[in-house]
Amino acid sequence: MQKTDELLNYGRNVLEQQPFSRMMGTKLTSLSPDLAELRLVIRPELLQQNGFVHGGVLSYLADNVLAFAGGAAMGVPVVTSEFKLNYVRPAVGQELRARASCASKSKSQAVCTLKVFVVADDLEKLCAIGQGTIARLPDAA
């Protein structure tokens, strides 16, 4: 458990070093080799023209949570190499939660899957589902 706490603290430090994530207000709420979770409180600036959370906010969470999941699974600094995202429901609610897990890894990369949920009236509803490749940073190889 202590090791998991260390990993979570390490991850939170990385997230804190991302100016864009600070602007977004994202929180890292879980990080282990098996799971990464990001949470983001929905506020008016994150919406699009129909009152839903902007798809780009969901894709930002997808990109980021994949990288945390892949990095935690591989135990090295990483970057997102590619990903794919399907939007399945307009995101309307109070908070977004993005969770990702590593499905397969090698020395150089990890393939991870993710889901983004919106919390509305204390219920989590699936908004987007995706899959991507996380690559070990070249200079760390």
Next chain:
Amino acid sequence: MQKTDELLNYGRNVLEQQPFSRMMGTKLTSLSPDLAELRLVIRPELLQQNGFVHGGVLSYLADNVLAFAGGAAMGVPVVTSEFKLNYVRPAVGQELRARASCASKSKSQAVCTLKVFVVADDLEKLCAIGQGTIARLPDAA
């Protein structure tokens, strides 16, 4: 040409109605049935921990430019249904430019492709390339 100007004005109005795009500072610089282009000046808040533009910023542009391209090609209100993005170079420079075109369309959806470039020293360099499906909004069908 006048019709294109009308389309561009319509698109800029849509973009202006996206609170998230206002926060990002995105500009719609071209919009026709053949091409959509978004530009975004790079500033410190858009970066990640290594000094590159955050991948989530590129994915936001990808999602958004695909929707503009698909909407302009179909001539109706749309949403992004799904997309895939490959990151091919760290984005370091002064400005991002995302361009998308419709490759195929039906009454209900358009498949579009996109490229995101970073402008550094007056040169455009490819940062990301993607493809996605844009769906006509159900209530507009």
Next chain:
Amino acid sequence: MQKTDELLNYGRNVLEQQPFSRMMGTKLTSLSPDLAELRLVIRPELLQQNGFVHGGVLSYLADNVLAFAGGAAMGVPVVTSEFKLNYVRPAVGQELRARASCASKSKSQAVCTLKVFVVADDLEKLCAIGQGTIARLPDAA
């Protein structure tokens, strides 16, 4: 259970009507609204130049199992609209097993995920993982 048997029989009938699947030798071994499974015995004609199963065989299984999963979940005739596949291990062994489930569905489409395993020495190993959109056939809408 009887209803599931009917669904499996219906699915096997559809598979039997696919000349390409007959040439491939694919078997539908499970079909319910929650899961579809295809199996394919590996034989020399399915390989590529390095002795692995050809990636195109895996992508064929992916495409097909997604469609069965989406069709069973929606209960209507469908086609694959799009999918994405990551290859994670060379497929070497006696049999391929592709399993897919529906993650989200609407009246017009289902988003499904899949995994392809190779069986070698009685062990299943993950070879490929994917995600895609299955669309209700327009004339069935």
Next chain:
Amino acid sequence: MQKTDELLNYGRNVLEQQPFSRMMGTKLTSLSPDLAELRLVIRPELLQQNGFVHGGVLSYLADNVLAFAGGAAMGVPVVTSEFKLNYVRPAVGQELRARASCASKSKSQAVCTLKVFVVADDLEKLCAIGQGTIARLPDAA
């Protein structure tokens, strides 16, 4: 031109060593660092239950033509790492033609795009469009 001929001959030799491609009847009709083209005459065994070419045949061509394009651009043996494919029209006609180009490459991988056309009444029509990552074979690195 001689070098291109050598590359085409090399590629045809690779294709000939793929038992699955021999069973399919695929021909490599163009191969250069800028373009790869595969052709496949449509015959009854390649169809699905509605009389269209099976989506798995198109995905096989997609996977394969991406690998040829990436391998020719990088000049080394490769494998397909991942790809995404959108089906945009049922494939009905006499012949399939799949063309791919490299959009970006590094030492270890290439990101390529592809289109699959069906030829019907001497006209090429777009059936599928895709994008993927081609990786240098580890032992060749």
